[in-house]
Amino acid sequence: xxxxxxxxxxxxxxxxxxxxxxxxxxLWAGLAPHWxxxxxxxxxxxxxxxxxxxxxxxxxxxxxxxxxxxxxxxxTRASGWALTTVTAYAxxxxxxxxxxxxxxxKRRNRDADCYESGGACWISEHYPLAWLLGILAIPVGILxxxxxxxxFDDRKQQTSPV
Numbered sequence: 001x002x003x004x005x006x007x008x009x010x011x012x013x014x015x016x017x018x019x020x021x022x023x024x025x026x027l028w029a030g031l032a033p034h035w036x037x038x039x040x041x042x043x044x045x046x047x048x049x050x051x052x053x054x055x056x057x058x059x060x061x062x063x064x065x066x067x068x069x070x071x072x073x074x075x076t077r078a079s080g081w082a083l084t085t086v087t088a089y090a091x092x093x094x095x096x097x098x099x100x101x102x103x104x105x106k107r108r109n110r111d112a113d114c115y116e117s118g119g120a121c122w123i124s125e126h127y128p129l130a131w132l133l134g135i136l137a138i139p140v141g142i143l144x145x146x147x148x149x150x151x152f153d154d155r156k157q158q159t160s161p162v
Contacts, residue, residue: 013086013089013090013093015090016089016090016091016093016094016097017093017097019094019097021097023094024097024098024101024118025101025113025116025117025118025119025122026118027098027118028042028098028101028102028118028122028123029117029118029122030118032123032126032127032130033126038127039123039126039127039130040127040129040130040133042130043099043102043127043130043131043133043134043137044133044134044137045137046095046098046099046134046137047099047133047134047135047136047137047138047140047141048137048138048140048141048144049095049141050092050095050096050099050138050141051138051141051142051144051145052141052145053088053091053092053095054088054092055145056084056088056091057085057088057089057092060081060082060084060085060088061081061085063081063084064081064082064085099131099134099135099138100131101120101123102120102123102124102127102130102131102134103120103131104120104121104123104124104131105120105121
């Protein structure tokens with residue numbers, strides 16, 4: 001990988017980690033009330049997207065290794081897949097922060113920001129079980145990805161010549 005690609009990877013991961021702290025509340029406050037099924041639908045959507053981002057990260061990592069194994073000719077492809085891996089990692093980090101940012105902290109760990117628009121306490125008051133629905137959507141997303149990958153694997157095996 002070249003230095004610009006490494007720099008983009010590092011900045012992407014740092015942006016996702018920092019963005020989790022700064023963008024979680026505005027996203028919840030801005031998007032959740034206007035999302036289909038409001039905050040509950042937003043939480044379920046984030047819970048379903050999280051396994052998809054993790055699966056994309058894993059598939060891109062496998063492609064990176066396959067492309068790098070090709071030798072010198074595969075390095076440009078490998079660096080592209082590596083960039084995709086890091087981008088998917090940044091997305092999954094951000095989505096996990098967005099999902100788990102909805103969990104109301106214990107009373108002794110609450111600060112003044114908790115009750116502001118989009119804060120964890122605000123989310124808990126407007127959408128009491130959004131965190132639970134979002135966490136329950138994660139295994140559903142995993143099962144959906146497994147089902148879809150099985151469907152595409154079956155089609156590939158059926159069309160191959162014998």
